[in-house]
Amino acid sequence: MCGIAGIWGQIDQTSVKKMMDTLIHRGPDAEGMFVSPTKAGVLGHRRLSIMDPQGGNQPIYGDRQARVIVGNGEIYNFPQLLPQLAERFKFRTKSDTEAILHLYEDQGIESVDQLDGMYAFAIADGDKFFAARDPIGIKPLYYGKKDNAFVFASELKAIANFCDNVQEFPAGTFFSSETGFSTFYQVPDIQPEVDADADALIREVRETVEASVVKRLMSDVPLGCFLSGGLDSSITTAVARQHIEKLHTFSVGIEGSKDIKAARLVSQYLDTIHHEYLITPKEVQEKLPEIIYSLESFDQDLVRSAIPCYFTSRLAAEYVKVILTGEGADELFAGYTYYKGIPDNDTLHRELRRSVTSLHNINLQRVDRLTMAHSLEGRVPFLDLKMIELGQRIPAHLKLAGDPLVEKWILRKAFEDLLPSEIVWRTKEQFDEGSGTVDLLTQMLAKGMSEDEAQAYRQKHPEARLRSAEECYYHQIFMDVFEQPESILANVARWSERPV
Known part of the structure; x- marks a missing residue:
């Protein structure tokens, strides 16, 4: 996992170096820069060494020295791609990123269709430039213009000082300097079979989840699991434990919280090496500016x-470099409480698909930013493309089932x-509820901003559509931690604004 940055259309090494320095937390192990010999542009890279730690530094060069890649992410089908590519190309590293470059050399822009993983990468090919972001937007990428040059970086904070108009690079999209932006993936729009065989689907869920987890165990460095004690992280941990003898798991919460107790139970049941950290209001208040700066949202x-993701990531980074999380299961299998209020199964099915498509700049942004703030790579097995396709085929009545309704019913049955x-x-409880963060915040925010102060603050910032005194407090911190917050503000997504 890494941070990438660059400017295509002019030579500006100073600006690229500044962007790279802002991204040092994404890649503390090494840095590299490519300056086009034709003066077409500059590519920069900060490296977190996961695959081929000794030999995989970037940029990585192709058969021609002017053909170069910088990348962020993991290509899980690298072992399958390697044999066919090795027949035509000489591999200089054991890095999966090199496989992207050779696949591009072999097939051009159509190569993205063969990549299975999470990624954002940029390729210099003489005077041509090519960039792409993974189908769901697990890994981040942003772009803008500076004097007609194309500027890009892994995080908003790295690019905000160089471009007035910054935009998110769309998920499932590639950009070519010759043809512009093109979409290569959209979440499948499938009408599920209402009378589908439930037992067969339960078996398929089990097999697909297991394969998705195993695929993400690929690593040349230590790997562990976030374990909140909820269903999703417990399933991920249980599957990983079948393949890793000494599996480290990590949990945070306030003393006596439900997640702490549940995580201990799962850890004992699965025999993992468990670590936990108890957070306090005082520490949260001290770290909140850093959390909001990392998150790039209010x-x-x-x-x-x-908040709990920050502290769990900090804890995990003491022991491992790669972490598995349960992100995406709620959106695939109807895990949130509000889904229960949707009046019919067809509407629920459409809302679940919409939820998956919107993850890139909400929950996936949180996972990426808070793990990478501690130089930790987060992987999300439930968002494997086969898992997403299966999720669209499963009827809504098998996701919310029973009387009273039980969320994620089919997923529970598959792993009971x-x-x-x-x-x-x-x-089901959200991460912030089970960890006790909501109770902790109630204590902390009593000293943050009063309702009267919040009302006055809202009037000063009507464009932000601030919902509460709590959100006003976060927005105030947000405005303080960024020197030029305007470009970042323009990209803040609002989780609560969900049309049904």
């Missing part, structure tokens, strides 16, 4: 869930033999 729901029943059928 959205109330996102900040709340970012692998975990304690009190975990499998545990009531």
